[in-house]
Amino acid sequence: MSVDWAERQRHTNRLVRALANYLFSQKAVTARQIYGLSKLAWITNSYEGESAAYIASTKIPALGDVIGADFSNSSLKQVAEVISRQYGDASLVDLVVGHSGFTNFYKAYRNSVLLWIEANIVKLVPLYRAAHAANSEEERLKIVKSMAGLPGIPKANHPEQLMKPEYFLTPAFFMLDPEIRFPLINGNEGVQNLLNTLEVADSGLVTQYRAMVALYGQGGIVDAADLDQVGRDLPDFLNTNKRNATKKLLEHKGTESDGELPLKDEADVEAIKKAGTITQRRVHNQLTNKLRVLLTKFTLLEGRSESCMFDVLVKNYDSDNNDLLIEVKSSVESAHVRMAIGQLFDYWYKLKGDEEPYLAVLLPERPTKEMSIFLEWLGVGLMWFQNERLCTTNKWLNPIACLS
Known part of the structure; x- marks a missing residue:
């Protein structure tokens, strides 16, 4: 993690929130649009530079899913200009063109998760809207409790192997949160190390969420992007009965x-x-x-x-x-x-x-x-x-x- 990476995460938040402003003004939101919005958190092993692989394989298709367009033969700059004209918002050009995405979501679930969204769309759309509008910890905690009750996500060709829904959803809610206070809770090694440090790795989602957000305001940690940056150094940020933060x-x-x-x-x-x-x-x-x-x-x-x-x-x-x-x-x-x-x-x-x-x-x-x-x-x-x-x-x- 780094300051640059945290800024990339915050840029992704600004992009997704801007798109969600228009998306959620619609009466009906489709599973494909929710899928596209969520995919904007995804990267591949190549995620830097103008020709980074994630742009063509993941980002451009995701943007097409969000606005219902086929961008298969378009450059990112062309996509940005189309979206800007469609919504009448010139600021969207820089948001779309700037590097975004921050999680290398499991490939085996990248396609099957769309079917899961379709099966749970009635429950998911209110959660996405709530994450976009959240302005208190009470509202965020309500989202977490609802998320904990969702079924697992089947793996492609192995439907008996289920992924925890938070692995897919918390990056999406991180992007939608007005204050970026929704922490990433997924299978990433850094996140798992954090949960182990907090001694909640084997606890329920609600307990994990509460333990993570309790860290805001300590050691210069302002939001979930900062928290993701701290990683293995977290123990040194905390005051405990045995030692003071260093x-x-x-x-x-x-x-x-x-x-x-x-x-x-x-x-x-x-x-x-x-x-x-x-x-x-x-x-x-x-x-x-x-x-x-x-x-x-x-x-x-x-x-x-x-x-x-x-x-x-x-x-x-x-x-x-x-x-x-x-x-x-x-x-x-x-x-x-x-x-x-x-x-x-x-x-x-x-x-x-x-x-x-x-x-x-x-x-x-x-x-x-x-x-x-x-x-x-x-x-x-x-x-x-x-x-x-x-x-x-x-x-x-x-x-x-x-x-x-």
């Missing part, structure tokens, strides 16, 4: 206030005071914000525990399951860099124990050659911004920064 999603930092900005921990106090607390903290926050904007392809976390207030943890920064811990400093002076080094090793040990460390400092400019050599000797990466470009002297930081 992580949260990286949030935008304020840089405009004239009031005294909070210091991260006591170890920072003296060095930052000497240089001017407010100015230095603003520079620190500006750098952190730039990093947050630049690294949207990654899930970015920040420290929450008083004993481990790290600046940024980049999850799986090298696509080899290695996390990168970054300490941001507002000055290239040796005192600040030395402080960063000590914090990095302390934070890493608290987070990862004796695992091999992946550590880096982010500075406002390139430091002296001597400082660069010192960091290289320690095995600590060096990064700085040159305008909007994130630069480094370390090849192993190539996944996120440019060699300079």
